[in-house]
Amino acid sequence: MLTRIKDLAESLAPRLIEIRRHIHSHPELSAQEYQTAAYAARCLSSCGIQVQEGIGKTGFVGELKGDGSDERTLAIRADMDALPIQERTNLEFASQTPGVMHACGHDVHTTLGLGTAMVLSQLGESPPGNVRFLFQPAEEIAQGASWMIQDGAMKDVSGILGVHVFPSIPARSVGVRKGALTAAADDLEIVIQGDSGHGARPHEAVDAIWIASLVVTTLQQAISRTHNPLHPVVLTIGNIEGGQAANVVADRVRMSGTVRSLHPETHANLPAWIEKIIANICDTYGASYEMNYQRGAPSVQNDFALTQLVEGAAQEAWGSDHVHILPEPSLGAEDFSGYLEEAPGTMFRLGVGRTDQPNYPLHHPQFEIDEAAIVTGVVTLAYSAYKYWQQ
Ligand code: NI
Numbered sequence: 001m002l003t004r005i006k007d008l009a010e011s012l013a014p015r016l017i018e019i020r021r022h023i024h025s026h027p028e029l030s031a032q033e034y035q036t037a038a039y040a041a042r043c044l045s046s047c048g049i050q051v052q053e054g055i056g057k058t059g060f061v062g063e064l065k066g067d068g069s070d071e072r073t074l075a076i077r078a079d080m081d082a083l084p085i086q087e088r089t090n091l092e093f094a095s096q097t098p099g100v101m102h103a104c105g106h107d108v109h110t111t112l113g114l115g116t117a118m119v120l121s122q123l124g125e126s127p128p129g130n131v132r133f134l135f136q137p138a139e140e141i142a143q144g145a146s147w148m149i150q151d152g153a154m155k156d157v158s159g160i161l162g163v164h165v166f167p168s169i170p171a172r173s174v175g176v177r178k179g180a181l182t183a184a185a186d187d188l189e190i191v192i193q194g195d196s197g198h199g200a201r202p203h204e205a206v207d208a209i210w211i212a213s214l215v216v217t218t219l220q221q222a223i224s225r226t227h228n229p230l231h232p233v234v235l236t237i238g239n240i241e242g243g244q245a246a247n248v249v250a251d252r253v254r255m256s257g258t259v260r261s262l263h264p265e266t267h268a269n270l271p272a273w274i275e276k277i278i279a280n281i282c283d284t285y286g287a288s289y290e291m292n293y294q295r296g297a298p299s300v301q302n303d304f305a306l307t308q309l310v311e312g313a314a315q316e317a318w319g320s321d322h323v324h325i326l327p328e329p330s331l332g333a334e335d336f337s338g339y340l341e342e343a344p345g346t347m348f349r350l351g352v353g354r355t356d357q358p359n360y361p362l363h364h365p366q367f368e369i370d371e372a373a374i375v376t377g378v379v380t381l382a383y384s385a386y387k388y389w390q391q
Pocket of ligand 1: 104105106139164
């Protein structure tokens with residue numbers, strides 16, 4: 001079966017490259033993926049897969065029906081959105097839309113979803129259970145996965161596979177990791193309300209700038225002294241504003257930041273922990289505060305068994321030299337985690353790095369990939385899906 005999957009993927013490679021280049025040259029921003037979704041849905045329908053459009057706003061799902069001998073449904077997720085970046089590659093299929101670029105490789109992800117559907121539907125036999133392809137919008141704004149889930153995309157799903165391109169792994173290789181792959185990323189906004197006064201008479205005022213400084217310093221110190229250092233937390237206050245004049249005590253400071261963490265328990269406790277520190281400092285010095293803590297995407301926690309499945313499939317397909325066991329998670333965020341609250345799953349990293357020239361990072365205006373990675377991704381997904389029914 002592996003040989004058949006590989007042969008099919010190889011024979012589809014020119015078509016898949018054509019699809020990827022078409023999507024790359026017509027990028028659309030988050031929640032505006034109308035043309036991308038319509039194009040991908042047409043590709044999917046043409047290989048006999050049932051398509052349901054308008055799932056997750058601008059997303060859609062395709063379902064390859066199984067023969068009914070296994071009741072499970074395996075989902076495969078492909079995200080479709082691009083970024084507000086002006087492309088600076090010299091590719092002949094570079095973005096035709098000014099200021100918008102597929103700089104995170106979601107053009108490749110969409111292509112991988114289509115390629116996997118083509119391979120699985122052309123094997124000449126139905127899978128035992130259903131394979132559902134989730135073409136998701138708006139990953140870059142961490143909204144698309146929850147829109148898909150709200151519209152029932154995860155109904156009856158028993159496992160889910162996802163993939164993200166990774167330029168620091170060479171093409172023709174993949175990276176896998178059990179447990180945490182990405183961080184939970186939350187947004188934090190704090191307003192400190194003091195009382196204004198003359199800069200020469202601070203004891204008659206409540207200095208919001210000094211109190212805000214204490215809050216920032218105490219939060220940073222408390223992370224190193226009260227959190228388990230093996231459960232990382234990064235808190236970055238990236239914006240702070242307040243005060244009117246050099247000789248006036250500021251009555252109000254507003255600051256905002258991002259909070260990253262890996263462990264679900266730490267993540268759950270963060271808002272209360274942060275608020276307690278702010279409340280105690282403000283209380284001591286007579287200020288009041290408002291805290292607005294917005295949950296973003298939780299941490300992607302890869303399921304052990306499904307990660308093992310993908311790792312095994314990739315090792316059989318490419319040899320263990322081409323399967324990198326990722327030593328560390330990333331503190332980036334990925335809304336694939338939303339699906340993992342509905343069913344176990346795993347996301348692997350697909351090497352797209354070129355060996356003949358420098359590789360630019362994701363979200364860079366000169367980001368490019370080695371297109372050989374497309375076959376590697378399709379075979380890894382399709383063969384993992386095939387093996388899923390045997391476990
Ligand atoms: Ni991405």
